[in-house]
Amino acid sequence: MTLTSTLSLQLDENGTFSESLDLDQFKLPFSGLSNYVMCDITMKENGTGVLVPSSCYMSITNRLAILQLDHARIGSYYNKVHLPFSATLTDEKGKPLASRAIKVRIDGADVKCLTTDANGRAETVIDTSSYYKANITLSAVYEDNDLCYGRDEYSSYYINSARSYPYDEITLYRSFSKSQSHIRIRPLQDLLSCDKRYSMQVDYLFTEGGVGKGATTTSIKYI
Structure with a gap:
């Protein structure tokens, strides 16, 4: 209707x-x-x-908070190097919620508990070296019971269910490397300017099969 x-x-x-x-x-x-x-x-x-x-x-x-993962920063794939994580928590008017606890989960299991900063953001890196599945579900949840109630009462199912809390998730696919070497360049938060220099942070795992026997140096280019 x-x-x-x-x-x-x-x-x-x-x-x-x-x-x-x-x-x-x-x-x-x-x-x-x-x-x-x-x-x-x-x-x-x-x-x-x-x-x-x-x-x-x-x-x-009727939730009084909104939790959103930074999909652009996290990406779509995971491998043997650290996975960047970032999420933002705001109230119903879009204002950041600071000093709030955010649980980070992989396939429903808690892996970290973070606290939002003054901008409502929570950031960290996650060690995914022990995961081998073709895909994993990365999620964040803000366990808070603040709801805007209407005339109808809510059943205990919705109040206690994990999905009744502010929640967001993303499916990540395992990247394949024949040599078992992996690399990830962490994205920058700000817009890039042509007249400035930037420091890039790179996570990597190189094997002998990837760089060759006896190799002591490598060159990483950001294009």
């Missing part, structure tokens, strides 16, 4: 508008802890009557 609500607003001098949407009218069932709404927006130009349509998707949740 599709429920709709219509608003008619005037743009300000900057061509923008803001308005609060009363979600109570939609009677959203939060048994799964999340919902979404689609917004169809049409702007009508005064004088010409020209109509300009647009649309957007908004996720609605």
